[in-house]
Amino acid sequence: MKRFLxxxxxxxxxxxxxxxxxxxxxxxxxxxxxxFILVWLGEFILDDLL
Structure with a gap:
């Protein structure tokens, strides 16, 4: 919820x-x-890149 906000x-x-x-x-x-999408899904994107 925090990341969504x-x-x-x-x-x-x-x-x-x-x-x-x-x-x-x-x-x-x-x-x-x-x-909005990059912040909301950023954790998943960074996990895949790192």
Whole structure:
């Protein structure tokens, strides 16, 4: 649950930055979802890489 909330917060923050830079809904959604997924699944990805 902790990792989910961290991913949600970082995804929202990165979406805000993307919106401030591009003013594009597509880029904003793509960046936010990507960051959320990478944070949420990061433990599994890092375990496979290391």
């Amino acid at each position: 961290i991913g949600l917060a970082l995804g929202s923050g990165s979406s805000a930055v993307a919106w401030g830079v591009t003013h594009s809904l597509g880029w904003t959604a793509a960046v936010g979802i990507t960051v």
